[in-house]
Amino acid sequence: MLDIALPKGRLGERAHAILAAAGRGCPEILEPGRRLVFENAAAGVRFFWVKPSDVPIYVERGAADLGIAGKDILLEHSPDVYELLDLGIGRCSMCVAAPKGFRDSGERTLRVATKFPNIARRHYAGRGRPIDIIKLNGSIELAPLLGLSDVIVDLVETGSTLRENDLQVLERFLGISARLIANKASCKFKYRDIMALAGDAAGAAEGVCAK
Amino acid sequence: MGDILRREERTALRLRGLYAAMGYRPYKMGKFEEYDFYAANKRFLQSGGVLTFTDTTGRLMALKPDVTLSIARGAAAGEGTLKVYYDESVYRAPDPQAGFQEITQAGLECIGAVDAYAMGEVLYLAAESLRAISPVFALDVSDMGYVQSLLPELGLAGEGASAALRSLGARNVPELRALLDASGAPAGPADNLCRLAAAYAPLSELLPQLSSAAVNGGMRAACASLEGVAQALRGFGCLDDVRLDLSITADMEYYNGLVFKGYVQGAPGAVLSGGRYDALMRKLGRPAGAIGFAVYLNMLEHLDGGDDAEDVDVQLLCDGTEDPCELAARVRELRGAGRSVRVCRRAGGGEGAERDA
Numbered sequence: 001m002l003d004i005a006l007p008k009g010r011l012g013e014r015a016h017a018i019l020a021a022a023g024r025g026c027p028e029i030l031e032p033g034r035r036l037v038f039e040n041a042a043a044g045v046r047f048f049w050v051k052p053s054d055v056p057i058y059v060e061r062g063a064a065d066l067g068i069a070g071k072d073i074l075l076e077h078s079p080d081v082y083e084l085l086d087l088g089i090g091r092c093s094m095c096v097a098a099p100k101g102f103r104d105s106g107e108r109t110l111r112v113a114t115k116f117p118n119i120a121r122r123h124y125a126g127r128g129r130p131i132d133i134i135k136l137n138g139s140i141e142l143a144p145l146l147g148l149s150d151v152i153v154d155l156v157e158t159g160s161t162l163r164e165n166d167l168q169v170l171e172r173f174l175g176i177s178a179r180l181i182a183n184k185a186s187c188k189f190k191y192r193d194i195m196a197l198a199g200d201a202a203g204a205a206e207g208v209c210a211k
Numbered sequence: 212m213g214d215i216l217r218r219e220e221r222t223a224l225r226l227r228g229l230y231a232a233m234g235y236r237p238y239k240m241g242k243f244e245e246y247d248f249y250a251a252n253k254r255f256l257q258s259g260g261v262l263t264f265t266d267t268t269g270r271l272m273a274l275k276p277d278v279t280l281s282i283a284r285g286a287a288a289g290e291g292t293l294k295v296y297y298d299e300s301v302y303r304a305p306d307p308q309a310g311f312q313e314i315t316q317a318g319l320e321c322i323g324a325v326d327a328y329a330m331g332e333v334l335y336l337a338a339e340s341l342r343a344i345s346p347v348f349a350l351d352v353s354d355m356g357y358v359q360s361l362l363p364e365l366g367l368a369g370e371g372a373s374a375a376l377r378s379l380g381a382r383n384v385p386e387l388r389a390l391l392d393a394s395g396a397p398a399g400p401a402d403n404l405c406r407l408a409a410a411y412a413p414l415s416e417l418l419p420q421l422s423s424a425a426v427n428g429g430m431r432a433a434c435a436s437l438e439g440v441a442q443a444l445r446g447f448g449c450l451d452d453v454r455l456d457l458s459i460t461a462d463m464e465y466y467n468g469l470v471f472k473g474y475v476q477g478a479p480g481a482v483l484s485g486g487r488y489d490a491l492m493r494k495l496g497r498p499a500g501a502i503g504f505a506v507y508l509n510m511l512e513h514l515d516g517g518d519d520a521e522d523v524d525v526q527l528l529c530d531g532t533e534d535p536c537e538l539a540a541r542v543r544e545l546r547g548a549g550r551s552v553r554v555c556r557r558a559g560g561g562e563g564a565e566r567d568a
Contacts, residue, residue: 060479060480061479062478062479062480063479080480081381082381082382082383082458083381083382083383083386084382084383085385086385182382183479184474184480184481185474185476185478185479185480185481187382187411188349188351188474189347189349189474189476191411
């Protein structure tokens with residue numbers, strides 16, 4: 001039996017669709033309700049819904065053998081897990097954005113508002129640009145509009161939220177998508193099961209993404 | 212006595228017996244050392260954070276975050292081959308958000324003449340250490356010399372090499388492939404690395420593949436070293452316990468050859484970690500071989516599952532009105548019969564009672 005942590009929400013539903021197409025789904029999971037744990041003994045899988053940012057914690061600590069997590073969360077928290085597969089869903093970009101007309105003169109410390117302080121710090125450290133990180137938990141777009149920050153570092157999918165708030169993308173610096181991750185110890189003792197599931201999911205992901 | 216020891220204490224006792232039986236001597240570590248020593252070798256610790264304080268003479272001191280560094284420092288000033296084992300607590304912050312932790316670890320170090328037999332002996336003791344914890348275990352090895360010699364062949368250096376090592380460590384083959392393509396790596400060695408990065412099988416099975424993928428002297432030397440280790444492991448009768456896993460990586464500034472990790476069923480991560488660190492010895496001023504490992508005893512705490520509901524044979528529930536002499540006599544009688552006893556006040560009052568737990 002493989003325990004799989006799915007991120008609550010649309011990404012988790014799409015990831016489950018891939019696993020279902022690979023013959024590793026659990027039909028009950030699609031029924032409305034508040035249950036968090038779903039098992040398909042015949043397929044050898046047990047799913048549980050967790051907050052997206054918690055998926056790597058469940059996997060790293062061995063509560064789940066496998067999980068689906070965005071590359072953004074993996075880069076931000078650097079969990080000690082295996083990253084077995086790019087599922088090709090939830091595609092977006094990590095971007096630097098600012099109010100239209102903004103120009104970084106480089107003369108002052110750049111104030112950066114973000115939910116991803118580690119990613120932002122690494123990005124600017126690579127360029128030797130001094131920054132002041134302002135860690136926020138939501139509505140990041142508001143920060144430069146109110147003068148809290150000069151720029152934001154955030155995920156951008158279609159860019160419509162930025163446009164509606166008169167912000168523009170200055171730079172797309174990371175491609176993001178959902179990844180299948182695995183607990184390292186689980187891989188030692190359930191190697192064949194885990195690699196078989198990853199192989200099945202790879203085939204199914206290609207089919208789903210091609211549609 | 213086994214019943215009253217916690218699992219990690221029982222394991223520590225077994226390990227000490229195991230290491231002593233192979234001629235390793237006990238090493239007693241002091242709790243403090245000058246901070247400068249750790250500051251100069253911070254990357255060896257892998258996880259940052261050192262607890263510091265100023266001692267009575269004004270020197271900045273550190274609560275020891277690691278045992279190997281201390282032993283290596285002592286050995287660097289000595290001669291001959293040192294074989295020691297330890298069972299100590301160290302203090303560091305593996306997860307900066309969780310703060311400092313006391314980490315109990317047992318392990319051993321072999322510093323001086325380290326040949327194929329010595330490496331095999333250390334790996335054998337690592338396998339036996341894992342077996343002492345659980346019959347279901349995995350001991351995986353890799354060789355940093357092999358990887359280090361391969362990277363230049365792939366056109367990887369600096370940040371590119373670090374990124375490739377991260378991908379290798381995460382078994383992230385698609386990302387590794389993208390890095391190799393971006394660096395213009397030749398197809399042959401790149402394909403071989405991607406194939407080996409995904410492989411996980413007994414050392415004896417994968418070693419021929421590793422050898423056939425070697426394209427320079429450094430890689431061939433690493434394969435020859437692993438072959439020697441395999442021979443020693445065959446002699447110890449534990450070759451089948453060891454698997455090859457190139458995802459095991461370590462800082463190349465300190466580790467230069469064999470690296471390994473051990474897992475037991477039920478623990479979420481590696482409970483044993485070790486490797487060859489001749490590079491550290493060179494940095495400390497003595498060109499000697501060095502190899503060792505640590506078993507993280509604090510990770511064994513939760514292997515037994517939940518706490519037992521009852522930890523004594525008999526509970527004597529009192530209401531406070533009992534004759535103390537009679538109560539004490541009953542306790543003495545039960546203890547005399549070899550039963551463990553707890554006397555406690557009945558919750559919410561009520562009459563006294565005796566019950567088998």
